[in-house]
Amino acid sequence: MLVSDAVKASGQALESTLSLGPKGILLAQSIVGELVRNLNAPAVEPASEFDTPTEYLVVTHDKFEFRIPVVDYVFNENDVWARVLDGVARVGISDYMQQKLTDISYFDPPKVDAAVEQFGELGSLESAKAVFEIIAPVAGNVTAVNPAVIDNPGLINEDPYGAGWLVEVKLTSFTQDRELLLDPAAYAEIVKRKAAEE
Amino acid sequence: MSPQTTKVGIISCSGEAIPEGTISRLATRRVLELLRPNATVTLCLPLFLAGNEAERNFAKTHPTITIDGCEKQCAKWGTEEHSGPVSSALVVTGILGTRAVGCHRASRDATQPDKEAVWAVAERIAAEVDTVLAETGPRDDVAAGSSGAQCSCSSPASGGKLIVLGVAVSIPGLPLIFEQCVERDIPADTGGCSALVEAVRIYRRILPEEETGYRSALLAAYQAFRSGPQPAK
Amino acid sequence: MGNEPIKNAVLVIPCSGIGKVHGLMSREATYLVTDELAPAQTDTLCLALLVKGDSEAVAAVRSHACITIDGCVKACAEKNVAMAGGRVAKAIQVAEAFKNHRGAKPGNATALTDDGWTITREIADSVACEAASLCASEEAIR
Numbered sequence: 001m002l003v004s005d006a007v008k009a010s011g012q013a014l015e016s017t018l019s020l021g022p023k024g025i026l027l028a029q030s031i032v033g034e035l036v037r038n039l040n041a042p043a044v045e046p047a048s049e050f051d052t053p054t055e056y057l058v059v060t061h062d063k064f065e066f067r068i069p070v071v072d073y074v075f076n077e078n079d080v081w082a083r084v085l086d087g088v089a090r091v092g093i094s095d096y097m098q099q100k101l102t103d104i105s106y107f108d109p110p111k112v113d114a115a116v117e118q119f120g121e122l123g124s125l126e127s128a129k130a131v132f133e134i135i136a137p138v139a140g141n142v143t144a145v146n147p148a149v150i151d152n153p154g155l156i157n158e159d160p161y162g163a164g165w166l167v168e169v170k171l172t173s174f175t176q177d178r179e180l181l182l183d184p185a186a187y188a189e190i191v192k193r194k195a196a197e198e
Numbered sequence: 199m200s201p202q203t204t205k206v207g208i209i210s211c212s213g214e215a216i217p218e219g220t221i222s223r224l225a226t227r228r229v230l231e232l233l234r235p236n237a238t239v240t241l242c243l244p245l246f247l248a249g250n251e252a253e254r255n256f257a258k259t260h261p262t263i264t265i266d267g268c269e270k271q272c273a274k275w276g277t278e279e280h281s282g283p284v285s286s287a288l289v290v291t292g293i294l295g296t297r298a299v300g301c302h303r304a305s306r307d308a309t310q311p312d313k314e315a316v317w318a319v320a321e322r323i324a325a326e327v328d329t330v331l332a333e334t335g336p337r338d339d340v341a342a343g344s345s346g347a348q349c350s351c352s353s354p355a356s357g358g359k360l361i362v363l364g365v366a367v368s369i370p371g372l373p374l375i376f377e378q379c380v381e382r383d384i385p386a387d388t389g390g391c392s393a394l395v396e397a398v399r400i401y402r403r404i405l406p407e408e409e410t411g412y413r414s415a416l417l418a419a420y421q422a423f424r425s426g427p428q429p430a431k
Numbered sequence: 432m433g434n435e436p437i438k439n440a441v442l443v444i445p446c447s448g449i450g451k452v453h454g455l456m457s458r459e460a461t462y463l464v465t466d467e468l469a470p471a472q473t474d475t476l477c478l479a480l481l482v483k484g485d486s487e488a489v490a491a492v493r494s495h496a497c498i499t500i501d502g503c504v505k506a507c508a509e510k511n512v513a514m515a516g517g518r519v520a521k522a523i524q525v526a527e528a529f530k531n532h533r534g535a536k537p538g539n540a541t542a543l544t545d546d547g548w549t550i551t552r553e554i555a556d557s558v559a560c561e562a563a564s565l566c567a568s569e570e571a572i573r
Binding site for chain 3: 215247
Binding site for chain 1: 526533536
Protein backbone atom coordinates (compact mmCIF):
# COMPACT_ATOMS: atom_id res chain seq x y z
CA MET A 1 0.00 0.00 0.00
CA LEU A 2 1.31 3.45 -0.86
CA VAL A 3 0.17 6.37 1.26
CA SER A 4 0.50 8.68 -1.75
CA ASP A 5 -1.96 6.45 -3.66
CA ALA A 6 -4.40 6.61 -0.73
CA VAL A 7 -4.11 10.43 -0.71
CA LYS A 8 -4.90 10.58 -4.42
CA ALA A 9 -7.82 8.18 -4.03
CA SER A 10 -9.27 10.28 -1.18
CA GLY A 11 -9.31 13.36 -3.41
CA GLN A 12 -8.21 15.46 -0.46
CA ALA A 13 -4.97 17.39 -0.05
CA LEU A 14 -3.30 16.89 3.30
CA GLU A 15 -2.23 19.72 5.63
CA SER A 16 1.33 20.78 4.88
CA THR A 17 2.63 20.35 8.41
CA LEU A 18 4.85 17.70 9.91
CA SER A 19 2.23 16.67 12.46
CA LEU A 20 -1.09 15.21 11.35
CA GLY A 21 -4.00 17.63 11.04
CA PRO A 22 -7.65 16.57 10.96
CA LYS A 23 -7.51 15.47 7.30
CA GLY A 24 -4.32 13.52 7.92
CA ILE A 25 -5.85 11.76 10.92
CA LEU A 26 -8.94 10.82 8.94
CA LEU A 27 -6.81 9.41 6.16
CA ALA A 28 -4.65 7.48 8.62
CA GLN A 29 -7.77 5.95 10.16
CA SER A 30 -9.04 4.99 6.74
CA ILE A 31 -5.72 3.31 5.93
CA VAL A 32 -5.76 1.42 9.22
CA GLY A 33 -9.30 0.27 8.48
CA GLU A 34 -8.27 -1.10 5.12
CA LEU A 35 -5.25 -2.85 6.59
CA VAL A 36 -7.42 -4.52 9.21
CA ARG A 37 -9.92 -5.62 6.57
CA ASN A 38 -7.10 -7.13 4.51
CA LEU A 39 -5.74 -8.93 7.54
CA ASN A 40 -9.12 -10.39 8.37
CA ALA A 41 -10.00 -11.33 4.80
CA PRO A 42 -9.67 -15.02 4.02
CA ALA A 43 -6.32 -15.65 2.41
CA VAL A 44 -6.55 -16.26 -1.29
CA GLU A 45 -4.28 -19.18 -1.76
CA PRO A 46 -3.22 -20.36 -5.18
CA ALA A 47 -4.99 -23.51 -6.33
CA SER A 48 -3.71 -27.02 -5.80
CA GLU A 49 -0.21 -27.82 -6.84
CA PHE A 50 0.44 -27.85 -10.55
CA ASP A 51 3.23 -30.21 -11.55
CA THR A 52 6.20 -28.74 -13.35
CA PRO A 53 6.16 -29.90 -16.97
CA THR A 54 8.86 -32.39 -17.92
CA GLU A 55 8.26 -33.01 -21.61
CA TYR A 56 8.55 -30.34 -24.24
CA LEU A 57 8.27 -29.76 -27.93
CA VAL A 58 11.19 -27.65 -29.07
CA VAL A 59 10.87 -25.18 -31.92
CA THR A 60 14.27 -24.09 -33.20
CA HIS A 61 14.91 -20.92 -35.16
CA ASP A 62 18.52 -19.89 -35.81
CA LYS A 63 20.19 -20.13 -32.42
CA PHE A 64 16.96 -19.87 -30.47
CA GLU A 65 15.04 -22.78 -28.97
CA PHE A 66 11.49 -22.28 -27.82
CA ARG A 67 10.04 -24.88 -25.50
CA ILE A 68 6.37 -25.85 -25.40
CA PRO A 69 5.07 -28.34 -22.81
CA VAL A 70 3.36 -31.26 -24.51
CA VAL A 71 0.93 -32.24 -21.76
CA ASP A 72 -1.93 -30.29 -20.18
CA TYR A 73 -1.09 -26.85 -21.59
CA VAL A 74 -3.22 -24.95 -24.06
CA PHE A 75 -2.36 -21.66 -25.74
CA ASN A 76 -3.91 -18.71 -27.45
CA GLU A 77 -2.32 -17.11 -30.48
CA ASN A 78 -1.16 -14.26 -28.23
CA ASP A 79 1.45 -16.50 -26.60
CA VAL A 80 -0.38 -17.00 -23.33
CA TRP A 81 -0.89 -20.46 -21.89
CA ALA A 82 -3.50 -21.93 -19.58
CA ARG A 83 -3.41 -25.06 -17.51
CA VAL A 84 -6.64 -26.29 -15.93
CA LEU A 85 -7.06 -28.14 -12.67
CA ASP A 86 -10.26 -28.50 -10.65
CA GLY A 87 -12.09 -25.71 -12.42
CA VAL A 88 -9.22 -23.25 -12.07
CA ALA A 89 -6.88 -22.19 -14.85
CA ARG A 90 -3.33 -21.13 -14.11
CA VAL A 91 -2.10 -18.67 -16.73
CA GLY A 92 1.30 -17.52 -17.90
CA ILE A 93 3.27 -16.55 -21.00
CA SER A 94 5.11 -18.91 -23.30
CA ASP A 95 8.84 -19.46 -23.54
CA TYR A 96 8.76 -17.86 -26.98
CA MET A 97 7.23 -14.67 -25.59
CA GLN A 98 9.57 -14.44 -22.59
CA GLN A 99 12.55 -14.74 -24.90
CA LYS A 100 11.11 -12.14 -27.21
CA LEU A 101 10.55 -9.70 -24.36
CA THR A 102 13.98 -10.40 -22.79
CA ASP A 103 14.43 -9.33 -19.17
CA ILE A 104 10.99 -8.55 -17.72
CA SER A 105 11.12 -5.76 -15.18
CA TYR A 106 7.45 -5.23 -14.25
CA PHE A 107 4.29 -7.22 -13.94
CA ASP A 108 1.06 -5.23 -13.66
CA PRO A 109 -1.44 -7.81 -12.44
CA PRO A 110 -5.20 -7.72 -12.72
CA LYS A 111 -7.18 -7.21 -9.52
CA VAL A 112 -8.14 -10.31 -7.57
CA ASP A 113 -11.89 -10.99 -7.94
CA ALA A 114 -11.98 -9.14 -11.26
CA ALA A 115 -14.04 -10.76 -13.99
CA VAL A 116 -12.30 -11.39 -17.26
CA GLU A 117 -13.59 -12.48 -20.65
CA GLN A 118 -11.73 -14.76 -23.01
CA PHE A 119 -9.34 -12.54 -24.97
CA GLY A 120 -9.81 -9.73 -22.46
CA GLU A 121 -6.88 -8.20 -20.60
CA LEU A 122 -5.16 -9.93 -17.71
CA GLY A 123 -2.62 -7.30 -16.84
CA SER A 124 0.63 -6.48 -18.60
CA LEU A 125 4.35 -7.12 -18.57
CA GLU A 126 7.10 -4.61 -19.25
CA SER A 127 10.67 -5.14 -20.34
CA ALA A 128 13.34 -2.88 -21.83
CA LYS A 129 12.10 -3.95 -25.26
CA ALA A 130 8.33 -3.74 -25.01
CA VAL A 131 5.12 -3.62 -23.04
CA PHE A 132 3.11 -6.80 -23.47
CA GLU A 133 -0.59 -6.99 -22.74
CA ILE A 134 -1.54 -10.38 -21.38
CA ILE A 135 -4.53 -11.58 -23.36
CA ALA A 136 -6.67 -13.93 -21.31
CA PRO A 137 -6.96 -17.42 -22.79
CA VAL A 138 -10.02 -18.16 -20.66
CA ALA A 139 -13.03 -16.42 -19.13
CA GLY A 140 -13.70 -16.34 -15.40
CA ASN A 141 -12.82 -14.56 -12.18
CA VAL A 142 -9.28 -13.87 -11.04
CA THR A 143 -8.66 -15.80 -7.84
CA ALA A 144 -4.92 -15.39 -7.37
CA VAL A 145 -1.90 -13.47 -8.59
CA ASN A 146 1.57 -15.00 -8.22
CA PRO A 147 3.24 -12.92 -5.50
CA ALA A 148 6.65 -14.31 -6.37
CA VAL A 149 6.69 -12.63 -9.78
CA ILE A 150 5.49 -9.32 -8.37
CA ASP A 151 8.68 -9.17 -6.31
CA ASN A 152 10.86 -10.84 -8.90
CA PRO A 153 9.57 -10.53 -12.47
CA GLY A 154 12.73 -12.25 -13.66
CA LEU A 155 11.12 -15.53 -12.58
CA ILE A 156 8.91 -15.25 -15.64
CA ASN A 157 12.02 -15.39 -17.84
CA GLU A 158 13.62 -18.15 -15.80
CA ASP A 159 10.65 -20.50 -15.55
CA PRO A 160 7.72 -19.31 -17.68
CA TYR A 161 5.76 -22.57 -17.37
CA GLY A 162 6.43 -23.23 -13.69
CA ALA A 163 7.38 -20.77 -10.97
CA GLY A 164 6.84 -17.85 -13.36
CA TRP A 165 3.08 -18.34 -13.63
CA LEU A 166 1.09 -15.11 -13.47
CA VAL A 167 -2.56 -15.46 -12.56
CA GLU A 168 -5.19 -18.00 -11.60
CA VAL A 169 -8.73 -17.76 -12.93
CA LYS A 170 -11.83 -19.63 -11.73
CA LEU A 171 -13.40 -20.78 -14.97
CA THR A 172 -16.92 -19.93 -16.05
CA SER A 173 -17.10 -21.32 -19.59
CA PHE A 174 -14.07 -23.47 -20.32
CA THR A 175 -15.88 -25.88 -22.62
CA GLN A 176 -16.62 -22.99 -24.96
CA ASP A 177 -13.24 -21.32 -24.42
CA ARG A 178 -11.38 -24.52 -25.27
CA GLU A 179 -12.64 -24.48 -28.83
CA LEU A 180 -10.64 -21.35 -29.54
CA LEU A 181 -7.44 -22.49 -27.89
CA LEU A 182 -4.47 -24.31 -29.43
CA ASP A 183 -2.93 -27.57 -28.36
CA PRO A 184 0.89 -27.64 -28.09
CA ALA A 185 1.51 -28.91 -31.61
CA ALA A 186 -0.70 -26.25 -33.16
CA TYR A 187 0.93 -23.55 -31.04
CA ALA A 188 4.34 -24.79 -32.16
CA GLU A 189 3.32 -24.01 -35.75
CA ILE A 190 2.35 -20.51 -34.69
CA VAL A 191 5.72 -20.04 -33.02
CA LYS A 192 7.58 -21.25 -36.11
CA ARG A 193 5.71 -18.78 -38.26
CA LYS A 194 6.21 -15.87 -35.89
CA ALA A 195 9.91 -16.59 -35.45
CA ALA A 196 10.42 -16.78 -39.21
CA GLU A 197 8.61 -13.50 -39.76
CA GLU A 198 10.75 -11.51 -37.33
CA MET B 199 13.29 -32.63 -47.63
CA SER B 200 14.42 -29.44 -49.32
CA PRO B 201 17.73 -27.86 -48.32
CA GLN B 202 17.51 -25.38 -45.46
CA THR B 203 18.56 -21.79 -45.94
CA THR B 204 21.98 -21.50 -44.37
CA LYS B 205 22.75 -18.67 -42.03
CA VAL B 206 26.22 -17.70 -40.95
CA GLY B 207 26.99 -17.22 -37.28
CA ILE B 208 29.19 -14.27 -36.39
CA ILE B 209 31.01 -14.16 -33.08
CA SER B 210 32.62 -10.88 -32.17
CA CYS B 211 35.15 -10.42 -29.45
CA SER B 212 33.95 -8.14 -26.71
CA GLY B 213 37.36 -6.47 -26.33
CA GLU B 214 36.50 -4.05 -23.57
CA ALA B 215 40.03 -2.79 -23.12
CA ILE B 216 40.80 -1.56 -26.62
CA PRO B 217 38.99 0.49 -29.30
CA GLU B 218 39.30 -2.37 -31.77
CA GLY B 219 36.97 -4.41 -29.55
CA THR B 220 34.32 -1.71 -29.84
CA ILE B 221 34.84 -1.54 -33.60
CA SER B 222 34.49 -5.32 -33.82
CA ARG B 223 31.24 -5.25 -31.88
CA LEU B 224 29.68 -2.36 -33.78
CA ALA B 225 30.72 -3.74 -37.15
CA THR B 226 29.09 -7.06 -36.29
CA ARG B 227 25.87 -5.27 -35.32
CA ARG B 228 25.97 -3.37 -38.61
CA VAL B 229 26.23 -6.59 -40.59
CA LEU B 230 23.37 -8.13 -38.62
CA GLU B 231 21.07 -5.12 -38.86
CA LEU B 232 21.86 -3.56 -42.23
CA LEU B 233 24.23 -5.42 -44.52
CA ARG B 234 23.21 -9.08 -44.25
CA PRO B 235 20.14 -9.20 -41.97
CA ASN B 236 18.70 -12.35 -43.50
CA ALA B 237 21.94 -14.27 -43.72
CA THR B 238 23.52 -13.82 -40.32
CA VAL B 239 23.04 -14.57 -36.66
CA THR B 240 25.25 -13.07 -33.98
CA LEU B 241 26.38 -15.26 -31.15
CA CYS B 242 27.11 -13.70 -27.79
CA LEU B 243 30.72 -14.46 -26.85
CA PRO B 244 30.29 -14.06 -23.07
CA LEU B 245 27.29 -16.42 -23.13
CA PHE B 246 29.17 -18.75 -25.44
CA LEU B 247 32.14 -18.92 -23.11
CA ALA B 248 29.89 -19.28 -20.05
CA GLY B 249 28.48 -22.49 -21.55
CA ASN B 250 25.23 -21.53 -23.23
CA GLU B 251 24.21 -24.60 -25.23
CA ALA B 252 22.08 -22.79 -27.78
CA GLU B 253 24.96 -20.52 -28.81
CA ARG B 254 27.44 -23.39 -28.97
CA ASN B 255 25.11 -25.70 -30.85
CA PHE B 256 24.49 -23.08 -33.50
CA ALA B 257 28.21 -22.68 -34.05
CA LYS B 258 28.57 -26.45 -34.30
CA THR B 259 25.96 -26.82 -37.00
CA HIS B 260 26.36 -23.63 -39.01
CA PRO B 261 29.30 -21.94 -40.70
CA THR B 262 30.73 -19.42 -38.27
CA ILE B 263 32.92 -16.37 -38.73
CA THR B 264 34.83 -14.82 -35.87
CA ILE B 265 35.85 -11.19 -35.71
CA ASP B 266 38.46 -10.25 -33.14
CA GLY B 267 39.83 -6.90 -32.10
CA CYS B 268 43.43 -8.01 -31.85
CA GLU B 269 45.81 -10.84 -32.60
CA LYS B 270 44.96 -12.61 -29.35
CA GLN B 271 41.82 -13.78 -31.18
CA CYS B 272 39.71 -14.71 -28.18
CA ALA B 273 36.56 -15.24 -30.27
CA LYS B 274 38.36 -17.63 -32.61
CA TRP B 275 39.88 -19.48 -29.70
CA GLY B 276 36.54 -19.77 -27.86
CA THR B 277 34.71 -21.04 -30.92
CA GLU B 278 37.31 -23.65 -31.76
CA GLU B 279 37.50 -24.72 -28.15
CA HIS B 280 33.77 -25.25 -27.69
CA SER B 281 32.25 -25.80 -31.09
CA GLY B 282 34.76 -26.60 -33.77
CA PRO B 283 36.72 -25.03 -36.61
CA VAL B 284 35.60 -21.64 -37.85
CA SER B 285 34.84 -20.91 -41.47
CA SER B 286 36.77 -17.67 -41.34
CA ALA B 287 38.61 -15.65 -38.72
CA LEU B 288 38.98 -11.89 -39.14
CA VAL B 289 41.03 -9.49 -37.03
CA VAL B 290 40.25 -5.78 -36.89
CA THR B 291 43.90 -4.76 -36.65
CA GLY B 292 44.59 -6.77 -39.78
CA ILE B 293 41.71 -5.14 -41.66
CA LEU B 294 42.30 -1.54 -40.56
CA GLY B 295 46.01 -1.39 -39.99
CA THR B 296 46.88 2.10 -38.74
CA ARG B 297 43.35 3.40 -39.34
CA ALA B 298 42.37 2.15 -35.86
CA VAL B 299 44.81 4.57 -34.23
CA GLY B 300 42.86 7.39 -32.61
CA CYS B 301 39.61 5.41 -32.42
CA HIS B 302 37.71 5.28 -29.14
CA ARG B 303 36.32 2.60 -26.87
CA ALA B 304 33.27 4.48 -25.63
CA SER B 305 30.50 5.32 -28.09
CA ARG B 306 29.98 8.78 -26.62
CA ASP B 307 33.51 9.65 -27.78
CA ALA B 308 33.02 8.31 -31.31
CA THR B 309 34.09 10.58 -34.14
CA GLN B 310 33.95 10.32 -37.92
CA PRO B 311 37.11 8.15 -38.10
CA ASP B 312 35.46 5.73 -35.62
CA LYS B 313 32.39 5.46 -37.82
CA GLU B 314 34.46 4.96 -40.95
CA ALA B 315 36.47 2.25 -39.24
CA VAL B 316 33.27 0.46 -38.26
CA TRP B 317 31.96 0.66 -41.82
CA ALA B 318 35.19 -0.67 -43.28
CA VAL B 319 35.20 -3.67 -40.95
CA ALA B 320 31.48 -4.27 -41.46
CA GLU B 321 31.90 -4.39 -45.22
CA ARG B 322 34.78 -6.82 -44.84
CA ILE B 323 32.66 -9.08 -42.63
CA ALA B 324 29.78 -8.91 -45.11
CA ALA B 325 32.09 -9.92 -47.96
CA GLU B 326 33.32 -12.81 -45.87
CA VAL B 327 29.73 -13.89 -45.19
CA ASP B 328 29.12 -13.96 -48.93
CA THR B 329 32.23 -16.05 -49.50
CA VAL B 330 31.34 -18.52 -46.79
CA LEU B 331 27.79 -18.88 -48.08
CA ALA B 332 29.00 -19.42 -51.62
CA GLU B 333 31.35 -22.16 -50.44
CA THR B 334 28.89 -23.77 -48.09
CA GLY B 335 25.74 -23.72 -50.17
CA PRO B 336 22.46 -25.08 -48.78
CA ARG B 337 22.67 -27.68 -46.02
CA ASP B 338 22.37 -31.25 -47.21
CA ASP B 339 21.96 -33.60 -44.29
CA VAL B 340 19.43 -35.84 -46.00
CA ALA B 341 20.25 -38.50 -48.53
CA ALA B 342 19.60 -37.15 -51.97
CA GLY B 343 21.47 -39.60 -54.10
CA SER B 344 23.74 -37.73 -56.42
CA SER B 345 23.98 -34.20 -55.21
CA GLY B 346 24.98 -32.95 -58.60
CA ALA B 347 28.58 -32.45 -57.51
CA GLN B 348 31.07 -32.47 -60.29
CA CYS B 349 34.72 -33.32 -60.41
CA SER B 350 37.19 -31.09 -62.20
CA CYS B 351 36.68 -32.87 -65.54
CA SER B 352 33.03 -31.74 -65.37
CA SER B 353 31.74 -35.31 -65.26
CA PRO B 354 29.15 -35.85 -62.59
CA ALA B 355 30.69 -37.63 -59.63
CA SER B 356 28.57 -40.45 -58.26
CA GLY B 357 27.60 -39.89 -54.70
CA GLY B 358 27.72 -42.17 -51.68
CA LYS B 359 25.23 -42.47 -48.88
CA LEU B 360 26.06 -43.18 -45.26
CA ILE B 361 24.04 -43.34 -42.10
CA VAL B 362 25.94 -41.35 -39.50
CA LEU B 363 24.50 -41.16 -35.99
CA GLY B 364 21.08 -42.01 -37.39
CA VAL B 365 21.14 -39.30 -40.05
CA ALA B 366 21.46 -40.10 -43.73
CA VAL B 367 24.42 -38.24 -45.17
CA SER B 368 25.36 -37.86 -48.80
CA ILE B 369 29.05 -37.55 -49.62
CA PRO B 370 29.62 -36.73 -53.28
CA GLY B 371 32.43 -38.73 -54.80
CA LEU B 372 32.68 -41.23 -51.97
CA PRO B 373 33.51 -44.14 -54.27
CA LEU B 374 36.36 -42.09 -55.75
CA ILE B 375 37.59 -41.29 -52.24
CA PHE B 376 37.53 -44.99 -51.44
CA GLU B 377 39.46 -45.74 -54.62
CA GLN B 378 42.19 -43.38 -53.49
CA CYS B 379 42.22 -45.07 -50.09
CA VAL B 380 42.66 -48.46 -51.76
CA GLU B 381 45.56 -47.08 -53.81
CA ARG B 382 47.14 -45.79 -50.62
CA ASP B 383 46.72 -49.27 -49.04
CA ILE B 384 44.57 -47.96 -46.22
CA PRO B 385 43.39 -51.12 -44.44
CA ALA B 386 39.67 -51.91 -44.14
CA ASP B 387 39.85 -52.33 -40.37
CA THR B 388 39.87 -50.13 -37.29
CA GLY B 389 43.49 -49.23 -38.02
CA GLY B 390 42.38 -47.44 -41.15
CA CYS B 391 39.53 -45.43 -39.59
CA SER B 392 41.54 -42.28 -38.94
CA ALA B 393 42.87 -42.19 -42.47
CA LEU B 394 39.36 -42.68 -43.87
CA VAL B 395 37.98 -39.81 -41.80
CA GLU B 396 40.83 -37.51 -42.86
CA ALA B 397 40.28 -38.44 -46.50
CA VAL B 398 36.58 -37.54 -46.30
CA ARG B 399 37.28 -34.41 -44.24
CA ILE B 400 38.92 -32.81 -47.26
CA TYR B 401 35.51 -32.82 -48.96
CA ARG B 402 33.11 -32.53 -46.06
CA ARG B 403 33.13 -30.76 -42.71
CA ILE B 404 33.15 -33.28 -39.86
CA LEU B 405 32.56 -31.89 -36.40
CA PRO B 406 34.53 -33.40 -33.48
CA GLU B 407 31.45 -34.95 -31.88
CA GLU B 408 30.44 -36.49 -35.20
CA GLU B 409 33.77 -38.19 -35.68
CA THR B 410 32.95 -41.42 -33.86
CA GLY B 411 29.82 -41.87 -35.98
CA TYR B 412 31.74 -41.18 -39.18
CA ARG B 413 34.50 -43.62 -38.25
CA SER B 414 32.14 -46.58 -37.89
CA ALA B 415 29.97 -45.62 -40.88
CA LEU B 416 32.95 -45.05 -43.16
CA LEU B 417 34.64 -48.26 -42.08
CA ALA B 418 31.52 -50.30 -42.85
CA ALA B 419 31.11 -48.60 -46.23
CA TYR B 420 34.80 -49.01 -47.06
CA GLN B 421 34.71 -52.68 -46.16
CA ALA B 422 31.69 -53.14 -48.42
CA PHE B 423 33.48 -51.22 -51.18
CA ARG B 424 36.62 -53.35 -50.92
CA SER B 425 34.70 -56.61 -50.89
CA GLY B 426 32.78 -55.66 -54.06
CA PRO B 427 34.04 -55.62 -57.63
CA GLN B 428 36.78 -53.00 -58.07
CA PRO B 429 36.59 -50.57 -61.03
CA ALA B 430 39.10 -51.19 -63.81
CA LYS B 431 42.18 -48.96 -63.57
CA MET C 432 44.07 -3.32 -19.61
CA GLY C 433 44.76 -3.28 -23.32
CA ASN C 434 48.40 -3.83 -23.86
CA GLU C 435 49.34 -1.95 -20.73
CA PRO C 436 49.60 -3.34 -17.21
CA ILE C 437 46.80 -2.56 -14.81
CA LYS C 438 47.65 0.39 -12.64
CA ASN C 439 44.61 1.19 -10.64
CA ALA C 440 43.03 -0.46 -7.70
CA VAL C 441 39.62 -1.70 -8.80
CA LEU C 442 38.76 -3.61 -11.94
CA VAL C 443 35.38 -2.96 -13.52
CA ILE C 444 34.45 -5.80 -15.85
CA PRO C 445 31.31 -5.75 -18.00
CA CYS C 446 29.69 -8.64 -19.80
CA SER C 447 29.35 -6.66 -23.06
CA GLY C 448 26.67 -9.04 -24.27
CA ILE C 449 26.07 -8.26 -27.92
CA GLY C 450 22.46 -9.42 -28.18
CA LYS C 451 20.62 -7.03 -25.86
CA VAL C 452 20.71 -3.37 -24.91
CA HIS C 453 21.70 -4.42 -21.40
CA GLY C 454 25.06 -5.63 -22.68
CA LEU C 455 25.76 -2.28 -24.32
CA MET C 456 24.75 -0.50 -21.13
CA SER C 457 27.15 -2.65 -19.09
CA ARG C 458 29.96 -1.71 -21.44
CA GLU C 459 29.21 2.02 -21.59
CA ALA C 460 28.76 2.19 -17.82
CA THR C 461 32.22 0.70 -17.46
CA TYR C 462 33.75 3.34 -19.71
CA LEU C 463 31.98 6.12 -17.83
CA VAL C 464 33.61 4.86 -14.66
CA THR C 465 37.12 4.19 -16.00
CA ASP C 466 37.35 7.22 -18.29
CA GLU C 467 35.34 9.90 -16.52
CA LEU C 468 34.12 9.23 -12.99
CA ALA C 469 36.99 7.34 -11.38
CA PRO C 470 39.91 7.11 -13.83
CA ALA C 471 42.51 7.13 -11.08
CA GLN C 472 40.89 4.31 -9.17
CA THR C 473 39.57 1.94 -11.79
CA ASP C 474 40.51 0.01 -14.87
CA THR C 475 38.93 -2.65 -17.04
CA LEU C 476 40.03 -5.73 -18.89
CA CYS C 477 38.72 -8.02 -21.62
CA LEU C 478 36.43 -10.70 -20.22
CA ALA C 479 37.16 -13.07 -23.08
CA LEU C 480 40.90 -12.75 -22.46
CA LEU C 481 40.28 -13.76 -18.88
CA VAL C 482 38.24 -16.79 -19.90
CA LYS C 483 40.95 -17.74 -22.35
CA GLY C 484 43.32 -17.97 -19.42
CA ASP C 485 45.59 -15.09 -20.36
CA SER C 486 48.11 -15.05 -17.52
CA GLU C 487 48.14 -11.28 -17.12
CA ALA C 488 44.35 -11.07 -17.01
CA VAL C 489 44.10 -13.90 -14.49
CA ALA C 490 46.79 -12.35 -12.30
CA ALA C 491 45.01 -9.02 -12.46
CA VAL C 492 41.62 -10.28 -11.23
CA ARG C 493 43.33 -12.22 -8.46
CA SER C 494 45.21 -9.22 -7.20
CA HIS C 495 42.58 -6.49 -7.56
CA ALA C 496 39.06 -6.14 -6.26
CA CYS C 497 36.59 -6.61 -9.09
CA ILE C 498 33.22 -5.05 -9.76
CA THR C 499 31.28 -6.90 -12.45
CA ILE C 500 28.47 -5.38 -14.47
CA ASP C 501 26.21 -7.95 -16.10
CA GLY C 502 23.37 -7.28 -18.49
CA CYS C 503 21.13 -9.97 -17.10
CA VAL C 504 20.73 -12.79 -14.60
CA LYS C 505 22.96 -15.08 -16.62
CA ALA C 506 25.77 -13.10 -14.99
CA CYS C 507 28.50 -14.08 -17.44
CA ALA C 508 31.00 -11.54 -16.12
CA GLU C 509 30.45 -12.39 -12.48
CA LYS C 510 30.66 -16.13 -13.10
CA ASN C 511 33.73 -15.97 -15.28
CA VAL C 512 35.64 -13.66 -12.96
CA ALA C 513 34.83 -15.94 -10.03
CA MET C 514 35.86 -19.02 -12.01
CA ALA C 515 39.19 -17.39 -12.79
CA GLY C 516 39.81 -16.97 -9.08
CA GLY C 517 38.99 -13.29 -8.95
CA ARG C 518 37.29 -11.63 -5.98
CA VAL C 519 33.97 -10.12 -7.01
CA ALA C 520 33.56 -7.33 -4.48
CA LYS C 521 30.31 -6.20 -6.06
CA ALA C 522 28.14 -7.76 -8.76
CA ILE C 523 25.75 -5.44 -10.57
CA GLN C 524 22.98 -6.40 -12.96
CA VAL C 525 21.74 -3.84 -15.43
CA ALA C 526 18.31 -5.47 -15.52
CA GLU C 527 17.85 -4.55 -11.84
CA ALA C 528 18.36 -0.87 -12.61
CA PHE C 529 15.27 -0.89 -14.84
CA LYS C 530 13.09 -1.43 -11.79
CA ASN C 531 13.53 2.26 -11.01
CA HIS C 532 12.75 3.36 -14.55
CA ARG C 533 9.29 2.29 -15.44
CA GLY C 534 8.44 2.92 -19.06
CA ALA C 535 12.01 3.68 -20.09
CA LYS C 536 12.98 2.96 -23.70
CA PRO C 537 16.75 2.52 -23.53
CA GLY C 538 17.56 1.81 -27.17
CA ASN C 539 19.00 -1.38 -28.60
CA ALA C 540 22.23 -3.34 -28.58
CA THR C 541 23.80 -0.93 -31.07
CA ALA C 542 22.93 2.48 -29.65
CA LEU C 543 21.43 3.97 -26.50
CA THR C 544 18.69 6.56 -26.29
CA ASP C 545 18.60 9.36 -23.73
CA ASP C 546 16.70 6.98 -21.41
CA GLY C 547 19.40 4.41 -21.89
CA TRP C 548 22.15 6.91 -21.08
CA THR C 549 20.29 8.07 -17.97
CA ILE C 550 20.13 4.55 -16.58
CA THR C 551 23.71 3.87 -17.66
CA ARG C 552 24.93 6.96 -15.81
CA GLU C 553 23.13 5.88 -12.67
CA ILE C 554 24.80 2.49 -12.84
CA ALA C 555 28.16 4.14 -13.45
CA ASP C 556 27.67 6.47 -10.49
CA SER C 557 26.95 3.59 -8.17
CA VAL C 558 29.97 1.67 -9.47
CA ALA C 559 32.21 4.70 -8.98
CA CYS C 560 30.99 5.06 -5.40
CA GLU C 561 31.63 1.41 -4.76
CA ALA C 562 35.12 1.71 -6.23
CA ALA C 563 35.88 4.70 -4.03
CA SER C 564 34.66 2.80 -1.01
CA LEU C 565 36.82 -0.20 -1.87
CA CYS C 566 39.87 1.99 -2.34
CA ALA C 567 39.21 3.77 0.92
CA SER C 568 38.98 0.51 2.80
CA GLU C 569 42.31 -0.48 1.26
CA GLU C 570 40.96 -3.91 0.49
CA ALA C 571 41.42 -3.40 -3.19
CA ILE C 572 44.97 -4.59 -3.58
CA ARG C 573 45.87 -7.80 -1.81
